[in-house]
Amino acid sequence: MPEALFRKFERFHAFTESEKEMLIDSIERVEKIGKGRDIISEGRNPEHVHLLLEGWACRYQLLDSGKQHIMAFLIPGDLCDVHVTLLDYMDHSIRAVSPAKVAYIPTRQIKEILGCHQRIANALFWAMLVDEAILRQWLVNLGSRSAVQRIAHLICEMRVRSSVAGICKENTFTFPLTQEELGEAMGLTQVHTNRSLRKLRDEGLIRRDRYELEICDWARLQQIAGFRDEYLHLKAR
């Protein structure tokens, strides 16, 4: 089931069949989550770690102002909250931005794996470090780039990550965000997000049909965004 996870981890090191089986066996159950529903809510420590199998999700936080800010997008193969194995408190929430399918893995199991299976533990650790690197890039994005650049950069990132997860065919992949959500992530209003997207479209860089996104000029899109993929640590070693 979690092919996307294995594909991602192969960047770090390939798992043996028995390791894969162990991971699959640790899945307690799989659930479908409706679009817009929370997978985990801020506050308490859940008893499961969640692995996204299908669809997109986002980390987000509610603000005093009533607005919310999106801090990350998760795609198939991403673990939502290895955090909770060590932190006693979720400091943000995660919700599905499209219909999603989620695997529930008991926290206990993850702890056991972390303790007993060095190789898998390292892979999880590695995945967390990459997540952190992504977070840093988002920070640079918000802090130092214009609206158009920010959006272009996010598109570049999600395209590469989708490729790694095996859900990007040619130059087209699923990008199931409303302009409002895209704005919430990029620190922009929905209106300005709309205009910026339009610029990218008018320049012939991207095309959108419903929630499918096609990249028409990959080289120029990267260049405009200032995107370089090193931070995703793709090179298999």
Next chain:
Amino acid sequence: MPEALFRKFERFHAFTESEKEMLIDSIERVEKIGKGRDIISEGRNPEHVHLLLEGWACRYQLLDSGKQHIMAFLIPGDLCDVHVTLLDYMDHSIRAVSPAKVAYIPTRQIKEILGCHQRIANALFWAMLVDEAILRQWLVNLGSRSAVQRIAHLICEMRVRSSVAGICKENTFTFPLTQEELGEAMGLTQVHTNRSLRKLRDEGLIRRDRYELEICDWARLQQIAGFRDEYLHLKAR
């Protein structure tokens, strides 16, 4: 020597004397780093992990535009780059923003500790998770708050972290940033940073004397910033 590190880790769990000794013994040497000098540069994988003992440092990245963006501030007790134990590539640089003292720990030693000493490994893991949580808050900061709020929020954070590290007396602590650096971190120009700082000063919230910063109204500063310290995971368990 690394009292700040131990103080910080106590939030997670107290170390035994032998564990402390092991960490101290793993230090190969200690070096002074001049203000503005790089501790590690983007690119290759160094053979040491760096522990900050005195002074502040920052993670930063150079941009195509020639500008740079600061993605984190490090204070005594912070490990700069546990990353390099698993990632083969530093995707950003770290430099001293004030004169600093840095302990060099061979990567090999850290790997050994991660493999053999579960408790210490967990503590390192925990520290990384907290760093990630901090990063997420910075993201919210840049994405959803005004200049004054951003700066106020950073001040709140650094005050709490300084307390934990044991380098904040009463309401005063060392805040060795130029307005330019502060701006580079908050996504603002130096000029606007100046005006925003002035507002905080005029409102009687903070006072600055050289690089000492005094917080005059802690409650209101937090309120303006929208600061809540949960994300720092302070509660000792």
Next chain:
DNA sequence: CGATTCGTTGACGAGGGTCAATGCACGTGG
């Protein structure tokens, strides 16, 4: 078939960027 959600467009204003000059505290060398 409305009802709702999401995208599109316009008008206007404000927060923050840019450019540039000035002041102030140093540290250094003569």
Next chain:
DNA sequence: CCACGTGCATTGACCCTCGTCAACGAATCG
């Protein structure tokens, strides 16, 4: 001790990106 240079903070004038408010379309769904 003064002269000078340098790094940093301060302030003003002006402009542009992006936010706000609001209305209208288009698509989807029960």
